[in-house]
Amino acid sequence: MWKLAIDLGSSVTKIYRADTNNGIVLVEPSCVAVSGAEESVRAWGREAKNLIGKTADCTSVVYPVFEGEIVRPRLAAEMLTEFLQRVGVKKSAFRRAQILMGIPCGASQATVNAYVNLAEECGLKNVFFVEQPYLVATSVGATVGSFEPVFCLDIGGGTTNVAVVSVDGIISGLSMNIGGNNMDLSIRMDIQEHNRLQIGALTAERLKNELVNLSPTAMGAMVAEGCSVDSYRPASSSIRAQEIRSCVTRYLDKVVEYATMVIRNLPAEVAAIVNRNGVYLSGGVMKIPGVASYIGERLEMRYFVSEEPQFSTAQGAGALLRDKDLLRSFAKEID
Ligand SMILES: Nc1ncnc2c1ncn2[C@@H]1O[C@H](COP(=O)(O)OP(=O)(O)OP(=O)(O)O)[C@@H](O)[C@H]1O
Ligand SMILES: [Mg+2]
Structure with a gap:
């Protein structure tokens, strides 16, 4: 059975295959090129992104997910369906595939509903929804048995998530539209x-x-x-x-300011653990040389960043699909 973890990022969609050892099997810009009044899709992903700024009036490039919110539901569903098919999943297998989809940290009920509707619209029936900081925490090896709170900071294309995650919830965290x-x-x-x-x-x-x-x-x-x-x-x-x-540091300074607020809100015991263990940095922006150390130094904290920080969320989601106990405690209850 297909087991796929989907990180539907504002900028880049990543899909991780967890039923084989293939790991990340798709990386595509989260955009489509549409034309005409019906907005029929002309190009997907990388091909669509290459058209930005070069199209005639009747064609435009649309990012259906903006700052973590599904702003164009129909196009989001068409895009996700296309990406799943590119990975090799036949339409007839969608309903049986086990899917884990990341959702923004602290997502409102309306946002969660939008993700649930997206999955339904695609014909996916077997879907877990998990807030993103849990996925990053899983990528750094969190398990149910030995679980100390993990401080995660992810800067993507449209959003930044800062959170201290423990096995029974997000102790303190926030999501902001900086990226x-x-x-x-x-x-x-x-x-x-x-x-x-x-x-x-x-x-x-x-x-x-x-x-x-x-x-x-x-x-x-x-x-x-x-x-x-x-x-x-x-x-x-x-x-x-x-x-x-x-142009980069002025936004990093804001992120550091908010991250400091998150730390200040921690109970003393947790603050001590975070201080001892440091911060786990992820998201594509961490690829820019010097960004991780800039943040670490200003937070006055040890920092860790993987070689491919843009894939941390998807990799954690893949690991979570393989760990039933942890998945049960992290997945959001859907009414
Ligand atoms: N080498 C790189 N590879 C990928 N993205 C990079 C790289 N260097 C910088 N970036 C930037 O990282 C951002 C994309 O990061 P990421 O893939 O984590 O975002 P996302 O998950 O799509 O968005 P979000 O988490 O905000 O919904 C873009 O602004 C991109 O330009
Ligand atoms: Mg992201």
């Missing part, structure tokens, strides 16, 4: 203002992921191509890593 997308936008605005150059969303994301390095001695530079704000003609400009560093 890589804010940093991309900030890079676009800064370059427009300081270099008089308008750049596209994909170029901004590339600058963030390939140029930004928070080390104070980082020296890199990259040429950004776009359009001059003054002459409206194609133009390019050389951007130094140091010039756009603050």
Whole structure:
């Protein structure tokens, strides 16, 4: 029987296969390109993302999940159905497949319902829903037997989750709409203002992921191509890593501020454990060089980050599908 863990991220969907040793079997941008009044889907995932900023008026690229919320239910269902089929699941096997789907930390009843409806719309009948911090905690080896509270901090494309997780619940936590997308936008605005150059969303994301390095001695530079704000003609400009560093750090500073609030709300015993064990960092933004140490230093805490932090949630979800006891305590009761 298929056992699949789905991390339907605001930016990237990851699917982990837990009934074999295959691990992560799908990584695709969570977007579709749609056209016409009926919004029929023309392209999915990577192919759709490549069209951003390049389409004619009648086509647009849509992210059906925005900051953790399912904002376009029909497109979300079509996208998830397509991704599951790409993994090899036939439509006729959807109803029997065992699925674990991550949902935002502290999701309201309306949000949970939206995820339940999404699963139903796809024809999935055997689905567990688990709040994301539990998944990250599982990825770092939490088990029912030996369970000390785990402090997790995940910065994705649209949201940041900060939580101290224990086996019987989230002791303190919050979710905020800060993520890589804010940093991309900030890079676009800064370059427009300081270099008089308008750049596209994909170029901004590339600058963030390939140029930004928070080390104070980082020296890199990259040429950004776009359009001059003054002459409206194609133009390019050389951007130094140091010039756009603050587009990333201004959001990290906010995350640190909120994470500090979460720590302050902890009971003394738990605070002591967290202080001793440190913080587990995950999410794609941790791939940017220097981000993890920047956060760790400001929280004045030991920090851990896996080699592929963008997959921590999906990997934890996969591990959870294999651990019935832990799954039972973490899965959300659905009425
Ligand atoms: N090497 C990288 N690989 C993937 N994403 C990266 C990398 N470097 C930086 N990022 C950024 O990380 C973000 C995506 O992270 P992640 O996949 O954790 O988000 P998500 O799970 O889709 O979103 P969310 O958790 O907010 O719903 C994007 O802003 C992306 O640009
Ligand atoms: Mg995520």
